[in-house]
Amino acid sequence: MNPLLLPLVLPGVYAPQEDTALLAGALAEEPLRPGADVLDVGTGSGALAIEAARRGTRVTAVDVSWRAVCTARANAWVAGVPVRIRRGNLFAPVRDRSFDLILTNPPYVPAPMGIRPRGPARAWDAGRDGRFVVDRICREASPLLRPGGVLLMVHSALSDPDRTLVHLRTAGLKASVTRRSRIAFGPVVRGRADWLRQRGLLSPADEKEELVVVRAELPV
Numbered sequence: 001m002n003p004l005l006l007p008l009v010l011p012g013v014y015a016p017q018e019d020t021a022l023l024a025g026a027l028a029e030e031p032l033r034p035g036a037d038v039l040d041v042g043t044g045s046g047a048l049a050i051e052a053a054r055r056g057t058r059v060t061a062v063d064v065s066w067r068a069v070c071t072a073r074a075n076a077w078v079a080g081v082p083v084r085i086r087r088g089n090l091f092a093p094v095r096d097r098s099f100d101l102i103l104t105n106p107p108y109v110p111a112p113m114g115i116r117p118r119g120p121a122r123a124w125d126a127g128r129d130g131r132f133v134v135d136r137i138c139r140e141a142s143p144l145l146r147p148g149g150v151l152l153m154v155h156s157a158l159s160d161p162d163r164t165l166v167h168l169r170t171a172g173l174k175a176s177v178t179r180r181s182r183i184a185f186g187p188v189v190r191g192r193a194d195w196l197r198q199r200g201l202l203s204p205a206d207e208k209e210e211l212v213v214v215r216a217e218l219p220v
């Protein structure tokens, strides 16, 4: 089923987009045994959690937004798949657990106004370098992975994938970029394109943004 076509997305919840689809493609390629433990951090509508649950895995999903939690619960119920959905800040609700796969499409857009976004912007704004949440994930995901476990994270080339690779390797993971996709600017990037150009994150000729999927595996 197309993960972009969910029946319910409450106002203020991130509707599945190209980044969701790119990560769903990477998820589809990941070998997963039935009953494997999967975590979807920043689940939003629950699209990725539901895709993983359809493969017979045991999925836990977390989001900081109550609206997202309600949306994801409703969508999992409509899809007829079991997903444990918790409200919380990144890994806080699952500190005592371990996982075979961690999925995440975190906020990653560089934002002129710093690191305290409010309302729907919490889904995309991520500090001036776009790394406020990405860096936390790089630091905090590895202890939650089982040996052989995998982190799949999508973010923009605007938020420095090379730095992500360095941080994940420093945390003991084997990390690489496994997928890339160039997409037209969405409304958020279009609205701050001049600022991104002033900062040298976009060139004057850039009309598209590149998304990447980073895959990082904890060696056995």
Ligand SMILES: C[S@@+](CC[C@H](N)C(=O)[O-])C[C@H]1O[C@@H](n2cnc3c(N)ncnc32)[C@H](O)[C@@H]1O
Binding pocket: 014, 015, 016, 017, 019, 020, 041, 042, 043, 044, 045, 046, 047, 048, 062, 063, 064, 065, 068, 088, 089, 090, 104, 105, 106, 107, 122, 123, 124, 133
């Ligand atoms: C880009 S959206 C992705 C939603 C969904 N996973 C998808 O791919 O369509 C990012 C999500 O992360 C959530 N989020 C932001 N900061 C968070 C945090 N500190 N802890 C948990 N979730 C967070 C937002 O509420 C939002 O639902």
